[in-house]
Amino acid sequence: MSALSIDWPSTDFSRVPYAVFVDPEIYAREQERIFKGPYWCYLALEAEIPKPGDYVVVYVGDAPVVVARGRDGKVNAFVNRCAHRGSTVVRALQGHADDFTCVYHHWRYDLEGHLLSVPFQRGIAGQGGMPPSFDRKCHNLPILRVETYRGLAFGTFHADAPPLTAYLGPKMIEGIDRIFRKPIEILGYQRQRMPSNWKLYWENINDPYHAGLLHQMATTFGLTRITQGGAVILDEHKRHIRNYYYYEKGAREVAAAAYAQTKVFHDNLKLEDTSIVSPIDEFGDGILLDMIAIFPCLFIQQRGNGLLTRQIRPKSPDEFELYWTYFAYADDTPELRQRRLQQANMSGPGGLVAMEDGESGVLVQRAIKRQMEHHSVLEMGGVGPIEDHHHLCTEVSLRGFWLNYHAAMQFGAG
Amino acid sequence: MIEPALLEAAVELYTLYADHLDNFEWPEWLDLFDANASYRVTTRDNESRGLPAGIMLCANRAMLEDRVNAARFANVYRQHYNRHILSQPRIWLREDGDIGASCSFAVMQTDQDGAAFIFAVGKYQDALAWQDERLIFKAKAVILDNSRVTTSMPIPL
Numbered sequence: 001m002s003a004l005s006i007d008w009p010s011t012d013f014s015r016v017p018y019a020v021f022v023d024p025e026i027y028a029r030e031q032e033r034i035f036k037g038p039y040w041c042y043l044a045l046e047a048e049i050p051k052p053g054d055y056v057v058v059y060v061g062d063a064p065v066v067v068a069r070g071r072d073g074k075v076n077a078f079v080n081r082c083a084h085r086g087s088t089v090v091r092a093l094q095g096h097a098d099d100f101t102c103v104y105h106h107w108r109y110d111l112e113g114h115l116l117s118v119p120f121q122r123g124i125a126g127q128g129g130m131p132p133s134f135d136r137k138c139h140n141l142p143i144l145r146v147e148t149y150r151g152l153a154f155g156t157f158h159a160d161a162p163p164l165t166a167y168l169g170p171k172m173i174e175g176i177d178r179i180f181r182k183p184i185e186i187l188g189y190q191r192q193r194m195p196s197n198w199k200l201y202w203e204n205i206n207d208p209y210h211a212g213l214l215h216q217m218a219t220t221f222g223l224t225r226i227t228q229g230g231a232v233i234l235d236e237h238k239r240h241i242r243n244y245y246y247y248e249k250g251a252r253e254v255a256a257a258a259y260a261q262t263k264v265f266h267d268n269l270k271l272e273d274t275s276i277v278s279p280i281d282e283f284g285d286g287i288l289l290d291m292i293a294i295f296p297c298l299f300i301q302q303r304g305n306g307l308l309t310r311q312i313r314p315k316s317p318d319e320f321e322l323y324w325t326y327f328a329y330a331d332d333t334p335e336l337r338q339r340r341l342q343q344a345n346m347s348g349p350g351g352l353v354a355m356e357d358g359e360s361g362v363l364v365q366r367a368i369k370r371q372m373e374h375h376s377v378l379e380m381g382g383v384g385p386i387e388d389h390h391h392l393c394t395e396v397s398l399r400g401f402w403l404n405y406h407a408a409m410q411f412g413a414g
Numbered sequence: 415m416i417e418p419a420l421l422e423a424a425v426e427l428y429t430l431y432a433d434h435l436d437n438f439e440w441p442e443w444l445d446l447f448d449a450n451a452s453y454r455v456t457t458r459d460n461e462s463r464g465l466p467a468g469i470m471l472c473a474n475r476a477m478l479e480d481r482v483n484a485a486r487f488a489n490v491y492r493q494h495y496n497r498h499i500l501s502q503p504r505i506w507l508r509e510d511g512d513i514g515a516s517c518s519f520a521v522m523q524t525d526q527d528g529a530a531f532i533f534a535v536g537k538y539q540d541a542l543a544w545q546d547e548r549l550i551f552k553a554k555a556v557i558l559d560n561s562r563v564t565t566s567m568p569i570p571l
Contacts, residue, residue, distance in 0.1 A: 188460040188467025191562035216488040272476030326467040349563035350469040356490045358566050
């Protein structure tokens, strides 16, 4: 039986077959149906390529893509694969260029991915060269549609993707407007290689149920506790998710009582320096942690004064890279900038909170290897309709993801 | 010309640093830092582009102790051992009176699967000072050649 006709035993997606995390056929189909499907994939922040000719090399799914700012100021994206013999055209991960020349046979492309010139196209002294029928216009690099919103650049391979703002929808745009409310600067990057399936990470980040249990630094110091209140908000298609958590309102004793049945609340754990767990509410709306997940590969996050994006870059069924980009507001005071840098200790591969997100996926991947006929259980927060929840004791948004994933993948359709 | 006694003291400091760290001898390891010593881990990519964010950033020894205690008592991660292999340090005298030092390192990691792999490669870029007839760290920067980290980095390098 092909894994592509696997059984999904519940129509509300409260069961997820483990095969989706393991099977190479499914992985291959994801690259076609999701990462080249009618969805917008995050590419980069416009602040990374401020000037015409600036470029970065990123990934859409597992396809390498160049994102370059053109002479007209617009952001372009094209596949980093020479139209001639398939060589990598742009070899640096970031930089500045007037145009791009493949080193193999020096085919040259402009900042939009159009083929500009082919050496010896007319041959030498009447001998050799390309045939008269060769038309340079037919040999551009594969070009993605690009749209930007508030400094976030997205690309799609698919002609049927709706306009970007319609794709994001008003509920996600509200969250994006909040975080990208003023000009930003890049603070740095992290790359993290995870020996697990990329969708396990999507599930992890969008699951507030785990956040107040797995992350004991966060529960102990009031950074993410289920008791602090918040919401899980879905877009109209249930594919994008905004999770937010408020600053703790009740006393530490209230949380300690609620957590009495667990072992994750450490009364004896003290910090010598509390600066990294003492953010200031610079937004003035009481939201401590705001995470916006844009299907299929982007997370935008504000934790206290820490600001970042995470992009999922799948590599194989059991491996992905997580690409972290830290940013700040251009008008930060030096004191606020320092707070952001210190609070970055919570995130990334060394993140006092985030390190466990990567570990959890590995624990799952290791255990499900030969469990293809079994399913995970998503019932926290209830079964049935997939809707917004104004509390954090829920896994509902994961069912929204699987609803969309299932539709995109066309399981059972051969 | 670097005095042989200075080089010898620096070699002793780096040797103790790696051995205490790999043996989880935390009080002894922390004792190699000045109370105001900064400690950070970043990548060569970030460093060469002048980008200030890294993987760990401790402004003083108290924050570094918090990191150690988080790894010991709070964080959840795979059980593993790290093994540091260090080069001979390069030493120079800085204009601010501290001693500049750099030292290449490789960290092999052995996890529960039983295999060892190269977890990190890079160099230390440090400031040292004399205290009680021994050298200690006034500032330490761990600059990784590998720009990507496998799974997570719960323990300082």
